[in-house]
Amino acid sequence: MFIQTPTYEVSRLEANLCYAFVDSTRILIIYALNERPHSVTELSRKLVATQSKISRHLKVLRNLGLVDTSRQGVTITYQLTDHRLIEALDILRGVLRDNIAMKAGIINDVAHPVTSPLP
Numbered sequence: 001m002f003i004q005t006p007t008y009e010v011s012r013l014e015a016n017l018c019y020a021f022v023d024s025t026r027i028l029i030i031y032a033l034n035e036r037p038h039s040v041t042e043l044s045r046k047l048v049a050t051q052s053k054i055s056r057h058l059k060v061l062r063n064l065g066l067v068d069t070s071r072q073g074v075t076i077t078y079q080l081t082d083h084r085l086i087e088a089l090d091i092l093r094g095v096l097r098d099n100i101a102m103k104a105g106i107i108n109d110v111a112h113p114v115t116s117p118l119p
Contacts, residue, residue: 016064021089023057026057028047029054029061030080033080039077039078043078067080
């Protein structure tokens with residue numbers, strides 16, 4: 001069975017996509033937009049952040065093609081372009097949970113070593 005490794009260009013594109021997940025505010029924005037579309041003002045209130053901070057993060061997400069906009073009068077509403085982003089974040093959260101559990105197990109083993117009875 002032949003497994004094709006990604007080319008440099010594909011890896012670079014993947015790295016660019018992962019850039020969306022580098023900042024916790026962007027992750028929170030993605031989760032909020034998964035619930036429903038929001039305006040900058042709504043996201044600012046929900047995430048307790050300044051509108052300028054939310055706007056900067058939305059610009060990054062929009063440049064990556066992960067959010068899209070629609071205009072209703074003077075209000076611009078943002079929505080996710082692909083809800084599989086939540087699946088990706090859920091997988092990452094599972095990896096994180098398992099990693100923390102493994103580390104906790106190692107710490108527990110060190111704190112409470114199992115001693116075998118002497119013959």
